[in-house]
Amino acid sequence: MHGLLLHAPHDVRHATDLPDPRVEAPGDAVVAVAASGLCGSDLHPYEGREPFRPDVVPGHEAVGVVVEVGDAVRGFGPGDRVLVPFTTSCGTCGPCRRGLSARCVHGALFGWGDPDDLTVPALHGGQAQHLRVPHADGTLVAVPDGRDDLDAVLLADNLPTGWTAVERLGDVRGATVAVQGLGSVGLCAVWSALRLGADRVVGIDPVAARRQRAERLGAVTAAPEAGPELVTEATGEGVAGVVEAAGVTAAQAAAVRLVRPGGVVSLISVQTEEAFGFSPITLYDRNLTVVSGRAPVRSALDRLLAHLDGVALPTDVVITHPDVPLADGAATYATFAAREAGLVKAVFRP
Ligand SMILES: NC(=O)c1ccc[n+]([C@@H]2O[C@H](COP(=O)([O-])OP(=O)(O)OC[C@H]3O[C@@H](n4cnc5c(N)ncnc54)[C@H](O)[C@@H]3O)[C@@H](O)[C@H]2O)c1
Ligand SMILES: [Zn+2]
Numbered sequence: 001m002h003g004l005l006l007h008a009p010h011d012v013r014h015a016t017d018l019p020d021p022r023v024e025a026p027g028d029a030v031v032a033v034a035a036s037g038l039c040g041s042d043l044h045p046y047e048g049r050e051p052f053r054p055d056v057v058p059g060h061e062a063v064g065v066v067v068e069v070g071d072a073v074r075g076f077g078p079g080d081r082v083l084v085p086f087t088t089s090c091g092t093c094g095p096c097r098r099g100l101s102a103r104c105v106h107g108a109l110f111g112w113g114d115p116d117d118l119t120v121p122a123l124h125g126g127q128a129q130h131l132r133v134p135h136a137d138g139t140l141v142a143v144p145d146g147r148d149d150l151d152a153v154l155l156a157d158n159l160p161t162g163w164t165a166v167e168r169l170g171d172v173r174g175a176t177v178a179v180q181g182l183g184s185v186g187l188c189a190v191w192s193a194l195r196l197g198a199d200r201v202v203g204i205d206p207v208a209a210r211r212q213r214a215e216r217l218g219a220v221t222a223a224p225e226a227g228p229e230l231v232t233e234a235t236g237e238g239v240a241g242v243v244e245a246a247g248v249t250a251a252q253a254a255a256v257r258l259v260r261p262g263g264v265v266s267l268i269s270v271q272t273e274e275a276f277g278f279s280p281i282t283l284y285d286r287n288l289t290v291v292s293g294r295a296p297v298r299s300a301l302d303r304l305l306a307h308l309d310g311v312a313l314p315t316d317v318v319i320t321h322p323d324v325p326l327a328d329g330a331a332t333y334a335t336f337a338a339r340e341a342g343l344v345k346a347v348f349r350p
């Protein structure tokens with residue numbers, strides 16, 4: 001099959017001679033990928049912020065059709081249209097039962113191989129023609145009727161991630177909240193906050209074109225340097241909660257100033273630094289709560305899908321490049337990393 005490989009930082013290659021994934025364990029499924037997202041999380045290894053094992057197929061937001069299942073798979077069979085949450089989950093261990101599928105004790109992250117322990121096989125990702133899915137029954141989600149491939153890509157990660165980030169703020173009904181970072185995750189958080197009843201959302205991002213997309217969803221927006229003034233104007237005392245979806249220390253430092261005393265800062269960005277961008281003293285002096293962690297997409301979808309039945313998702317606002325050939329992978333990664341040319345989210349079509 002053909003697909004992408006992350007060979008080294010800033011070096012994504014399109015390979016045409018990759019081995020076809022096969023069922024390796026009775027619980028596996030193999031999915032023919034129809035669409036696969038490019039996520040801000042793919043940039044951490046690409047930009048060298050996160051160590052990685054070279055030559056693993058990246059990508060963790062796949063949608064497609066099941067082509068083969070192992071003997072133990074009960075819930076899915078060939079021909080089923082599925083979305084693949086970004087981690088595998090068994091569905092039965094402690095974390096899975098507690099709604100924390102992203103921390104399944106048997107789980108793994110798609111598109112990832114531990115660089116320090118080569119005895120554990122990598123789990124290749126979705127930016128390729130086919131994808132092997134371990135623990136298929138506990139991991140896969142049937143694409144709901146009426147959802148196209150692009151909606152389903154958003155449901156495989158960024159929409160439930162943005163939703164989870166807002167839920168971690170507590171009850172936002174009637175409140176003003178801020179979202180820092182208006183990439184795909186932040187835009188999904190803006191949309192989720194308004195659906196969960198927030199009165200106002202202040203979106204903050206240095207990129208004007210991204211701010212405009214947040215405004216289309218109903219946010220008021222500012223560049224980072226103008227954020228504090230807009231928040232003071234809008235609320236006087238600070239926002240009830242901040243979703244930090246920027247992934248930079250500067251945004252964390254700002255977040256603990258934008259939030260009012262007693263408020264919540266929800267760090268949904270992947271953490272790649274050894275230290276926070278704020279001090280324990282600031283948290284203490286302002287009685288703040290900070291929450292963080294990988295979004296449990298499979299668990300979240302179990303709750304969310306019924307709630308979102310018939311609801312139009314913000315797919316058109318978020319996905320700017322819906323139809324990118326894998327052969328353009330290297331250039332698309334570079335454009336995305338540079339935040340150039342209006343690219344917020346690209347979707348590969350193998
Ligand atoms: N917790 C999870 O489970 C989970 C899941 C998916 C993605 N993520 C993470 O969420 C983050 C966002 O993902 P994305 O796909 O939207 O990425 P992205 O890179 O497209 O978006 C990040 C945005 O932050 C903006 N930004 C940079 N500096 C800023 C600042 N000082 N203040 C405000 N905004 C600033 C950038 O301009 C950009 O628009 C990444 O760290 C990603 O790894 C986490
Ligand atoms: Zn992602």
Ligand SMILES: [Zn+2]
Binds near residue numbers: 096
């Ligand atoms: Zn589990």
